[in-house]
Structure formats: structure tokens, C-alpha cells
Amino acid sequence: MxxxxxxxxxxxxxxxxxxxxxxxxxxxxxxxxxxxxxxxxxxxxxxxxxxxxxxxxxxxxxxxxxLAKASVAGAWLSPDGRHVAYLREEGSNRGVWLLPTAGGAAKQLLPDTESAQLSWSSDSRWLFLSSPRQLSVLAAAGQPGSGVIAKLDGSWRRDFKGADPALPAAALVVEIPPKVSRLPRKWRLLRIGLDGKPVLLHEDAKPIVDFAFGPNGRLTFVTLAEKDKYVIYRKQDNRLRPAMRCEGLDRCRIVSTPHAGQELLLSTNTGSGFRRLALLDHQGKLTTLHTDPRGEADLDEVVPDLRTGQPLIASYRSTVAANYGLTPEARRHVEAIERRYPARNLSIEAGDGGNARWLVRERSGSLKGALFHLYDPATGGFRDILDDIAFRHAGKIVARxxxxxxxxxxxxxxxxxxxxxxxxxxxxxxxxxxxxxxxxxxxxxxxxxxxxxxxxxxxxxxxxxxxxxxxxxxxxxxxxxxxxxxxxxxxxxxxxxxxxxxxxxxxxxxxxxxxxxxxxxxxxxxxxxxxxxxxxxxxxxxxxxxxxxxxxxFGWVLRWYSHSADQFTDGIPMSTTMRLLSLDPADPGIAERLRMQxxxxxxxxxxxxxxxxxxxxxxxxxxxxxxxxxxxxxxxxxxxxxxxxxxxxxxxxxxxxxxxxxxxxxxxxxxxxxxxxxxxxxxxxxxxxxxxxxxxxxxxxxx
Structure with missing residues (x-):
């Protein structure tokens, strides 16, 4: 809860x-x-x-x-597939490290950070680090320019949404207005460069939930939360034109924009009983590209081609973990990875370029933490990395x-x-x-x-x-x-x-x-x-x-929680979500039934x-x-x-x-x-x- x-x-x-x-x-x-x-x-x-x-x-x-926690808190492959950045905890410090995928020793880029998440710039030169208080940028190759570029806390809270997929050395942030304000409430999508100066990409009276860009870096799609539904708009000439509606708690998460930004790849359950991979074309037609072959699970993750936006891998993890290659070449690589690590919960990141490696995270119901591997699509070879992960509890090292x-x-x-x-x-x-x-x-x-x-x-x-x-x-x-x-x-x-x-x-x-x-x-x-x-x-x-x-x-706590703070789930108020799930906090009949039981x-x-x-x-x-x-x-x-x-x-x-x-x-x-x-x-x-x-x-x- x-x-x-x-x-x-x-x-x-x-x-x-x-x-x-x-x-x-x-x-x-x-x-x-x-x-x-x-x-x-x-x-x-x-x-x-x-x-x-x-x-x-x-x-x-x-x-x-x-109880122990792993010393490596997370690892992220660079878009060009040449480096893995990871967070390593030593005592009370959490450092940022960089490992070349072609071989060689890792080096420390930063001795301590509050960040629990890293995001690579599209050109693989910069790392964005977000904490509850601030957004920082870190040079991956030692070039100057590292430092804090934006504050995230304050009365106008900012949510870091990741590195800009279209332009290098830029981050994307959604600015959220305070609940109580003398001015009209406005949500703002901002692009923030290395100099820390924000550029307004879109402003709206409705919560901004998702967005996508064309190859020229222009905002082409934006998803807004409108009361109890989501609406995807196509942005043309600074005007918003509805492209798709997702109602009744349907989800329509944007994956990428293939075909020069005119179409959308979506993870959505609109028109289907399960969340699946679908393509929304320029005429508003939705075509299913992939759904769980077992007919049991929602789509969990999609790995797109970083250059073309085309989907490479679809993953499902609700009952059993399974990855499916979506092109003949991707299928060959995914099947090779699954053969190497059978019956495991695998998460795959694909690099792009001639010398690009892929990062494979291996998890299992019997494995505490994760194991990390590199896969070379050119040779079919595998290499274990970060195999010196330690586990600690209350400051002491314990065995996995x-x-x-x-x-x-x-x-x-x-x-x-x-x-x-x-x-x-x-x-x-x-x-x-x-x-x-x-x-x-x-x-x-x-x-x-x-x-x-x-x-x-x-x-x-x-x-x-x-x-x-x-x-x-x-x-x-x-x-x-x-x-x-x-x-x-x-x-x-x-x-x-x-x-x-x-x-x-x-x-x-x-x-x-x-x-x-x-x-x-x-x-x-x-x-x-x-x-x-x-x-x-x-x-x-x-x-x-x-x-x-x-x-x-449960009913009393539900009412208390929905009114105690400005609680939203992807832009929709919690009370609205609960109403759609037949748990309306304001319904006295529901409250009395839950109280009596x-x-x-x-x-x-x-x-x-x-x-x-x-x-x-x-x-x-x-x-x-x-x-x-x-x-x-x-x-x-x-x-x-x-x-x-x-x-x-x-x-x-x-x-x-x-x-x-x-x-x-x-x-x-x-x-x-x-x-x-x-x-x-x-x-x-x-x-x-x-x-x-x-x-x-x-x-x-x-x-």
C-alpha cells in the first residue's frame, strides 16, 4: 500500500x-x-x-x-555499448565507477553521491545523476563541465525524466506546481543543458505524464492526464491534436518514435486484455506488434534500437521471466543469451555501434542480488563483470x-x-x-x-x-x-x-x-x-x-491516505484511481462495508x-x-x-x-x-x- x-x-x-x-x-x-x-x-x-x-x-x-544489501546498487550500459557505469557502496559512501566493455580496469569517477539512479546522455559522453535534492552531470571521459545543473526540491518540485534521447548533453525535467498557489497551476516540461539553463518545451494546465521527440529534437508527442484518463497529443505548429485516448486506467506508455518521429511505439493495454507492444501510426491506427505468447502476463519492458527507434526485445516478468527478440538478428542474440543463462530472470540492454556490447543482468528466485555479464553480438562471446560484489548488513560484510x-x-x-x-x-x-x-x-x-x-x-x-x-x-x-x-x-x-x-x-x-x-x-x-x-x-x-x-x-487508511497529501499515480489522483478500482474513498457504502469487515x-x-x-x-x-x-x-x-x-x-x-x-x-x-x-x-x-x-x-x- x-x-x-x-x-x-x-x-x-x-x-x-x-x-x-x-x-x-x-x-x-x-x-x-x-x-x-x-x-x-x-x-x-x-x-x-x-x-x-x-x-x-x-x-x-x-x-x-x-538482510544484507549488495555493494553494487545498479549498472547502466552506455548507448554506444563501450562502457558500463555503476554505483558501488563502500561504507557510508556511494561512488560512481566506469568500466570499459572491451576490457581493462574500472575507474572511479566520483567518490560519493546521493544518487540511486544514473542516466547516460545520448552521445555516451555524460552521466546524469539525480537525488531528491538536485540533478548533477558527470563527464564520463574526464572532460570538464561536471557539477550541479538543477535543484529538484522546493515548492516547485521537479521530476527528472532521464537524458534527452534526441539531443546530447541535455536532461529532461517535469516541473510540478505546488498544490496551493496564487497562480494558476501549470506543469512544465523543461530541457536543461550542461549550463543549467532551462528551455521550456511545453506548459500545460494538466499533468504532463509522457512525451516523445522527433529526430530534430522537437517535441512531437505529449501525454496529459485528464481527470480519469490519459490523452496522447501530437504537437504540430505549437498546437496539440489528439492522437489517442486511454480511458478507465488503460496505460499507454511511450517507448520510442520510429519512422522519423511520425509514429509511436507504445506499451499499452488499450483495446486488449493485456499490456502489449503496439504501433500508433500517423492516422491514429493502433496495431499490435507483440503480446505475451503464453497469454498470461503484461508487457514489462521493451528495448528499442537507439538509432531507428524500432523495437528489438520485448520482456515479460509476471509469472515467468521471458525475453523475445523482435527482429531476426535480435532473436538470434536473445536466444543465445537465454541458452547461456537458462530459466533465469534476464534483463538486457543493447548497445549501438560496431564495437557495442550488450549488458545482461541475471536474477533468479534463488539468487540474492544480481549477476552482470557482457555479451558481444559480433562474436557471440560472454564475459562476467562486477563479480567482486560484496554484501553488507549494519556495516559488516556477510556472505551471499x-x-x-x-x-x-x-x-x-x-x-x-x-x-x-x-x-x-x-x-x-x-x-x-x-x-x-x-x-x-x-x-x-x-x-x-x-x-x-x-x-x-x-x-x-x-x-x-x-x-x-x-x-x-x-x-x-x-x-x-x-x-x-x-x-x-x-x-x-x-x-x-x-x-x-x-x-x-x-x-x-x-x-x-x-x-x-x-x-x-x-x-x-x-x-x-x-x-x-x-x-x-x-x-x-x-x-x-x-x-x-x-x-x-483498510477503508479508513485509504481515505486518510487519499486526503493527507497530493497523491497522484502517473498524474491521476489516487482517489480517482481507487474509484475506478471499485474502492472509492468517498463512497459511504464502501467505507461501511470495509469497516464492518x-x-x-x-x-x-x-x-x-x-x-x-x-x-x-x-x-x-x-x-x-x-x-x-x-x-x-x-x-x-x-x-x-x-x-x-x-x-x-x-x-x-x-x-x-x-x-x-x-x-x-x-x-x-x-x-x-x-x-x-x-x-x-x-x-x-x-x-x-x-x-x-x-x-x-x-x-x-x-x-
């Missing part, structure tokens, strides 16, 4: 549970279409789980290995978790009781008997977000401690198509969305995956809200819950142990939402624990708090579900717990 084994208890209990599982399995198949495809998918899930059984048991790793000890991330599908096909991920600890292992539902936040095919620190920690981990992409999750998103229909109380999570757990149990007597639920933000829902309304299933930064009344209104029903974590300075879920709920639980004599980071915001970023979160989770679940016991806390962690653990339930009373 706003993210162990025990026996069943004898042969009779085992026979009883097997009967329940068979009944549930039959119910699932009865309630869902009896298609051979679904039977094949379920068989594939069972086979994947069986394969995990024969792997060696993993050693218990230190929790800091799951070995992939051999990690659980594999298994994508699978199941059917809801109303027949809808749902997606999720499963992580099974290597070498365990799945029928006798505890099962955790780890729910993503948002709720308009999704679990992706990438590393989950919390999920892998739980798996390493012996828990099977289920990550559901309940209806309303993003990245899986328009129908998937809208099918939630605002039913985020104890309704259809929660049932998706519950039915996913029951489906797994019906396949013999997980011990039904040891099932828990956890999550952060909306995931924390779902965890509260689980132990409030489904206590027969969920025996324990861990909820971080959770709204105890909220954990706080049903606090008396809580009968399972609960661990709450919150930040006192949370900007999305106000702390009073959590403390009011905690006070109500205390007055009712409920068994719960409460940890409050006195300076924490919604992300709970303090390394000490993140370690406290993991330690409390380990201890709490060990006592209730029987997973591995945690390593005792050191003195700094004990002191942090002493200061911030406000309420100690029965499971944490000895801390």
Missing part, C-alpha cells in the same frame, strides 16, 4: 487428514473447470515439489545473509546466500471456487517431507502489486527455517492483465480477495503440501492487513499471524497469537491506526506482541529494525509452528528490542 517438522499425531489423525485432503482435492476439481490443462498444471506442481524432496537439506544460514541452499521459486496456478484461474509462487525447503512441514502464506502488499519471479528475502528466510512458503497473486494483483486486476471489484474486506488466499492454501494442503495443523500467514502493508484478516476470520486455518505496518481498517471492528474474534510491527513515522499507514487496534486487543485480553520503531516509516528501513523483524518472526513461529529456532540476538539487537518491543505476548515474554 500504500510487504520444524512435527508428526500429525498418530495413524488415525493421518488417515483423517488424508480423507480431508482427498475431499478438498475433489472439491477443487468440482468447483473448477475439469480441463486437461489444469490437470497438467497440477501434475507439474507435484513433480516440481517432488524434485525438491531429493535435494540435500540446507544448513541454517545467518539471518543477516538474507548460496543458491544450493535456497528454495526454488515454483510458479503454479490454481482455481478459485468461482472458477477463476489464479497464479502464485511456492518455495519448498530442500529435502523435507512436505506433508509434515509447516506452511506460511506470505502475502504481498499494495494491494495493487504482485509477487514476481525474483528473490524474496523474507520468503527465503522462512524456507531456510523449514517453512513451505506460498506467495499468492490474488485477484487485483497487477501485471497479469486487465481482467485480473479489475476482477477484485473492491472486495478487499473478508471477501473474495481474502478467499483467493485461503483457497490457495487449501489447494496446496489438498495436494499434500503442508501440515494442516501448522499454517500461518504474514505480510507487510496490505499483506499485513490480510494476515490480520486471516487470524480474525479464518482461525481454523491460520494458527498464527505476523503483520507489519498493517492497516487495521475490518480486523479492528472484529477484534473480539481474534483467538490466535499475533505479532504486530509498525513505524511511528509511517507516511502511509498512520501509527494511530495500529496503536488503536493494539489498545483494543489489550483491553480484550488478547495474546499479541507489538514492536514499534520510534523513527520508522512505512518501509522500516533501519537495519536494526529489519533484523529485529526477522528475529521476532523466527522466534514467534518457532514457538507456534515448530520451525528452526533463531540464533540468539547480539547485544545491539537486544538493546533495540528492549527499546522498541512495546507489548510482549506469551511467546515473547522472555525477551
Amino acid at each position: 500504500l510487504k520444524f517438522p512435527k508428526s500429525f499425531g498418530g495413524r488415525a489423525a493421518v488417515a483423517s487428514m488424508q480423507g480431508i485432503q482427498c475431499t478438498l482435492a475433489a472439491a477443487v476439481l468440482t468447483l473448477s473447470p475439469a480441463s486437461s490443462a489444469f490437470a497438467d498444471e497440477t501434475a507439474a506442481l507435484r513433480a516440481a515439489v517432488s524434485a525438491e524432496r531429493v535435494r540435500p537439506r540446507a544448513p541454517q544460514l545467518d539471518r543477516t545473509q538474507f 546466500p548460496p543458491e544450493s541452499a535456497m528454495a526454488r521459486r515454483i510458479a503454479f496456478t490454481y482455481r478459485a471456487s468461482d472458477g477463476m484461474r489464479l497464479h502464485g509462487f511456492l518455495m519448498v525447503p530442500p529435502g523435507i517431507d512436505v506433508a509434515r512441514a509447516p506452511l506460511m502464506a506470505h502475502v504481498h502488499g499494495g494491494p495493487f502489486n504482485l509477487a514476481r519471479p525474483e528473490f524474496s528475502s523474507t520468503g527465503q528466510l522462512l524456507a531456510n527455517r523449514g517453512y513451505i512458503v506460498f506467495e499468492p497473486n490474488f485477484r487485483g494483483s497487477t501485471g497479469l492483465g486487465r481482467d485480473y486486476l479489475f476482477s477484485a471489484r473492491g472486495d478487499f474486506g473478508n471477501g473474495r480477495v481474502q478467499q483467493d488466499i485461503v483457497e490457495g492454501v487449501r489447494f496446496l494442503l489438498a495436494q499434500g503440501i503442508g501440515d494442516p495443523s501448522r499454517v500461518g500467514i504474514d505480510g507487510a502493508s496490505f499483506g499485513g492487513y490480510s494476515a490480520l484478516q486471516g487470524v480474525t476470520f479464518q482461525p481454523e486455518l491460520f494458527k498464527v499471524a505476523i503483520a507489519a505496518v498493517p492497516p487495521a481498517d 475490518s480486523p479492528i471492528a472484529n477484534a473480539g474474534k481474534l483467538s490466535r497469537p499475533l505479532l504486530l510491527l509498525a513505524g511511528a513515522d509511517d507516511e502511509r499507514v498512520p501509527i494511530r491506526s495500529v496503536t488503536h487496534y493494539a489498545a483494543q486487543l489489550k483491553s480484550l485480553g488478547k495474546d499479541f506482541s507489538l514492536f514499534i520503531d520510534t523513527e520508522g516509516r512505512h518501509q522500516l528501513e533501519d537495519p536494526r529494525t529489519r533484523e529485529a523483524y526477522f528475529y521476532l518472526m523466527e522466534e514467534f513461529l518457532h514457538r507456534r509452528l515448530g520451525g528452526a529456532a533463531p540464533k540468539p540476538p547480539g547485544k545491539p539487537l537486544r538493546e533495540h528490542l528492549r527499546r522498541n518491543l512495546q507489548v510482549k505476548g506469551s511467546d515473547l515474554s522472555g525477551l
Whole structure:
């Protein structure tokens, strides 16, 4: 929003549970279409789980290995493919480094920066660095001219949109007017050169969301947010002419302008159930160029040819990660890369020119961080780079978790009781008997977000401690198509969305995956809200819950958040977005339904142990939402624990708090579900717990 084994208890209990599982399995198949495809998918899930059984048991790793951050924060290929710029953290400093792709040692360009993102100029000579406060430029080859070129904070906030794709040595910034102003509100698109002088490209009373340029550097298209829709305008003779409308939360992100700037490549779901790559021609006709061949995922990323604007690669990453070459030559290169790194989550940047290399980022559900490789299209050769990446937590170097000890991330599908096909991920600890292992539902936040095919620190920690981990992409999750998103229909109380999570757990149990007597639920933000829902309304299933930064009344927090600040999503007010998603904050009927189904209104029903974590300075879920709920639980004599980071915001970023979160989770679940016991806390962690653990339930009373 706003993210162990025990026996069943004898042969009779085992026979009883097997009967329940068979009944549930039959119910699932009865309630869902009896298609051979679904039977094949379920068989594939069972086979994947069986394969995990024969792997060696993993050693218990230190929790800091799951918390540590990589020293390389990001890497970016220059447009000419001759250099990779990257950010490397050493202690409290974050430096900018440059590595030649043809070989040779990296050199440091800047010892310290606040920037977390780099952007290359179109001529590969300059790097733009943006921080919350300012925009700077850095010479890549040592030429003079580096320094701050624009302030980004202040009453007139500026958003850095990247380097100018048409003109070298220029940056693009959208200036956003203050919410309260004596003057009419105007959004401004600015081009800022190395001298720091802004050039006004477009000014409008409506939010500027996107834009594109012709080969001469002139602004040719601009996308404006107009109440509840986006309109792409063609700019001719300083006049705007509508080229395309995207209504009802349709997206139409500009990718590039091929054919001399007269046409647009778009990532859009207009006229389609899925976001796909489409071409908008000069007559306003929209033609689909590529969509997910598996028919499951929205388009995630497009790599265009930097000279012509033509698309080279389309990528999808919602259920499985896949890249597709869009020209015969690009297809050959992409297939070579995919063969070299099979079944991995690959992100590819293509350089342009005779000696250009390509940059490949390799990720996986079992790989913490990323690996970086260079690919030479001319020879088909590969070279590993940045292979000395270190991982640190609280200033100390720790080892990257070995992939051999990690659980594999298994994508699978199941059917809801109303027949809808749902997606999720499963992580099974290597070498365990799945029928006798505890099962955790780890729910993503948002709720308009999704679990992706990438590393989950919390999920892998739980798996390493012996828990099977289920990550559901309940209806309303993003990245899986328009129908998937809208099918939630605002039913985020104890309704259809929660049932998706519950039915996913029951489906797994019906396949013999997980011990039904040891099932828990956890999550952060909306995931924390779902965890509260689980132990409030489904206590027969969920025996324990861990909820971080959770709204105890989702409707109240939604109203508070939509009115507390000038909240926009790509230029559209959050309240409008929520209305289109059937969660209108101003609708009293919706508010009352969510209140009546909220954990706080049903606090008396809580009968399972609960661990709450919150930040006192949370900007999305106000702390009073959590403390009011905690006070109500205390007055009712409920068994719960409460940890409050006195300076924490919604992300709970303090390394000490993140370690406290993991330690409390380990201890709490060990006592209730029987997973591995945690390593005792050191003195700094004990002191942090002493200061911030406000309420100690029965499971944490000895801390």
C-alpha cells in the first residue's frame, strides 16, 4: 500500500487428514473447470515439489545473509555499448565507477553521491545523476563541465525524466506546481543543458505524464492526464491534436518514435486484455506488434534500437521471466543469451555501434542480488563483470546466500471456487517431507502489486527455517492483465480477495503440501492487513499471524491516505484511481462495508497469537491506526506482541529494525509452528528490542 517438522499425531489423525485432503482435492476439481490443462498444471506442481524432496537439506544460514544489501546498487550500459557505469557502496559512501566493455580496469569517477539512479546522455559522453535534492552531470571521459545543473526540491518540485534521447548533453525535467498557489497551476516540461539553463518545451494546465521527440529534437508527442484518463497529443505548429485516448486506467506508455518521429511505439493495454507492444501510426491506427505468447502476463519492458527507434526485445516478468527478440538478428542474440543463462530472470540492454556490447543482468528466485555479464553480438562471446560484489548488513560484510541452499521459486496456478484461474509462487525447503512441514502464506502488499519471479528475502528466510512458503497473486494483483486486476471489484474486506488466499492454501494442503495443523500467514502493508484478516476470520486455518505496518481498517487508511497529501499515480489522483478500482474513498457504502469487515471492528474474534510491527513515522499507514487496534486487543485480553520503531516509516528501513523483524518472526513461529529456532540476538539487537518491543505476548515474554 500504500510487504520444524512435527508428526500429525498418530495413524488415525493421518488417515483423517488424508480423507480431508482427498475431499478438498475433489472439491477443487468440482468447483473448477475439469480441463486437461489444469490437470497438467497440477501434475507439474507435484513433480516440481517432488524434485525438491531429493535435494540435500540446507544448513541454517545467518539471518543477516538474507538482510544484507549488495555493494553494487545498479549498472547502466552506455548507448554506444563501450562502457558500463555503476554505483558501488563502500561504507557510508556511494561512488560512481566506469568500466570499459572491451576490457581493462574500472575507474572511479566520483567518490560519493546521493544518487540511486544514473542516466547516460545520448552521445555516451555524460552521466546524469539525480537525488531528491538536485540533478548533477558527470563527464564520463574526464572532460570538464561536471557539477550541479538543477535543484529538484522546493515548492516547485521537479521530476527528472532521464537524458534527452534526441539531443546530447541535455536532461529532461517535469516541473510540478505546488498544490496551493496564487497562480494558476501549470506543469512544465523543461530541457536543461550542461549550463543549467532551462528551455521550456511545453506548459500545460494538466499533468504532463509522457512525451516523445522527433529526430530534430522537437517535441512531437505529449501525454496529459485528464481527470480519469490519459490523452496522447501530437504537437504540430505549437498546437496539440489528439492522437489517442486511454480511458478507465488503460496505460499507454511511450517507448520510442520510429519512422522519423511520425509514429509511436507504445506499451499499452488499450483495446486488449493485456499490456502489449503496439504501433500508433500517423492516422491514429493502433496495431499490435507483440503480446505475451503464453497469454498470461503484461508487457514489462521493451528495448528499442537507439538509432531507428524500432523495437528489438520485448520482456515479460509476471509469472515467468521471458525475453523475445523482435527482429531476426535480435532473436538470434536473445536466444543465445537465454541458452547461456537458462530459466533465469534476464534483463538486457543493447548497445549501438560496431564495437557495442550488450549488458545482461541475471536474477533468479534463488539468487540474492544480481549477476552482470557482457555479451558481444559480433562474436557471440560472454564475459562476467562486477563479480567482486560484496554484501553488507549494519556495516559488516556477510556472505551471499548460496543458491544450493535456497528454495526454488515454483510458479503454479490454481482455481478459485468461482472458477477463476489464479497464479502464485511456492518455495519448498530442500529435502523435507512436505506433508509434515509447516506452511506460511506470505502475502504481498499494495494491494495493487504482485509477487514476481525474483528473490524474496523474507520468503527465503522462512524456507531456510523449514517453512513451505506460498506467495499468492490474488485477484487485483497487477501485471497479469486487465481482467485480473479489475476482477477484485473492491472486495478487499473478508471477501473474495481474502478467499483467493485461503483457497490457495487449501489447494496446496489438498495436494499434500503442508501440515494442516501448522499454517500461518504474514505480510507487510496490505499483506499485513490480510494476515490480520486471516487470524480474525479464518482461525481454523491460520494458527498464527505476523503483520507489519498493517492497516487495521483498510477503508479508513485509504481515505486518510487519499486526503493527507497530493497523491497522484502517473498524474491521476489516487482517489480517482481507487474509484475506478471499485474502492472509492468517498463512497459511504464502501467505507461501511470495509469497516464492518475490518480486523479492528472484529477484534473480539481474534483467538490466535499475533505479532504486530509498525513505524511511528509511517507516511502511509498512520501509527494511530495500529496503536488503536493494539489498545483494543489489550483491553480484550488478547495474546499479541507489538514492536514499534520510534523513527520508522512505512518501509522500516533501519537495519536494526529489519533484523529485529526477522528475529521476532523466527522466534514467534518457532514457538507456534515448530520451525528452526533463531540464533540468539547480539547485544545491539537486544538493546533495540528492549527499546522498541512495546507489548510482549506469551511467546515473547522472555525477551
